Amino acid sequence: MKSITRAKPIETVIRALEGYERVFIAGCGTCATMCHTGGVNEVAQMRAALEEAGKLVTGTLVIPTACDAVTYECLEQNKQALEDAQVVLVMSCAFGVQTVAGYAGRPVQPALDTLFFGLEDQPGHFSEVCMQCGECVLAYTGGICPITACHKGLLNGPCGGTNDGKCEIDNTIDCAWTLIYNRLKEIGRLDLMEQFYEPKNYQAMPKPGKVVIEVEAGEES
């Protein structure tokens, strides 16, 4: 599962950097590289765009996995360039931005918008697979998540907006409930779709998300 990102428009990035002249750019070698939003090429393109906009780029770095604790060592190795900068432009998902912000000692600017956690089902096609709702319903839906795949997150079957197996909001998106119906039919469990599901517990997902589990001595990694 990867963190799927989309680049903010370059005008938005440049506007956000107003008042800063010296910028350090950090990309990410994992999810953002896969999404073509924060890999080596995108970081180089960003450098060129910022220089054209009159900024001084003090250094660039593609952190192997920006959300990882190793980020600290990577930034340490680029200490001088980082200290020369007034701001760090982070080309990773929000997780990486938060990690960099914790170490950078100066303002950070996200260059990307984080969209969802998903899979690349075919080159360039990314799909969300789980919204982490805290109360998994996949047992009732043939392993297809209606909370994620249905625009309205419905639990009791399709809305009236579905058309020819597609979604009301976009006829290139499959109707989740048509997929679920087909899957349940295929596995002989349409009875699951006949069941009525009571209103969902939307507080099952802790917000802010924080879970503490007991870890036995010796198990700690």
Next chain:
Amino acid sequence: MTQPFRDALKSGKFVVTSEIGPPKGTNLDTMIHHIGLLKDVVDGMNVTDNQSSVMRYPSLGGALLVKEHGGEPILQMTCRDRNRMALEGDLLFAHSRGINNVLCLTGDAVPVGDHKEAKAVFDLDSSQLLYTIRTMEKGKDLGDNDLDGTIDFCAGAIVTPEANPPEPQLMKFKKKVRAGAEFIQTQAIYDMENFKRFMEYARQFDVKILAGIILLTSHRMAMYMNKNVPGVFVPQNLIDEMKAAPKGTKVAKGIEIAGRQVRQIKEEGICDGVHIMAIGKEEVVPDILQAAGIG
């Protein structure tokens, strides 16, 4: 408390409902005019709730207005804009002000409307809203707390008989009936043979079915609906009939077609009544009924 719409459904008479769309703004003149035209010719008037995800004067306010002007309102409630607490509160208020009928809808998606950046709610869906009403009627809210003074509604829902694929919609229909729907208003139907097939299925259930009738005003409108409105299918012969009508007589032709459909449904006893959606042409609803030989 009297329940004119529920009584009409129970009486076995051919029931007619229509629709009132609240305005975008506070000028209620047109709405009041439409209420006046319809209140004595229909058994209930649906008051739409931010229809098509377009922000408007609220359905609850519109339903009170129908009541104040002597009509029988059917309060439409969607789950798009309010969470369960807001919906439950509105149900308490509606009951306290003499609104007897609720139509439970999931609601259109936010992006199809005019507030494209709004947060969609969908805390409940249409069948869960029906369940909520039936739960509250037993004196409890969804948090399992006791109510001091309960509610009582003639509750209904919708179905799209011509949806493709039809099976998931029929399963949802069944769920709605089991969750407590007393009446079902259908999406517009034009092909009577298709509709009769749906009714063969629907007749198994103890629920009143009102067939949706949308007034055609041009052949282009029919073609537009076929292309863009989920679950609406206008057969070619009706498109041709609209097309052949001379300019200036299109609405009259639409009234004739709608009247003919209503008459057929009534005479053949295909279902329990009709729900006429004239979409902005509410003043012709009495003409449609007259063309059908009703009223």
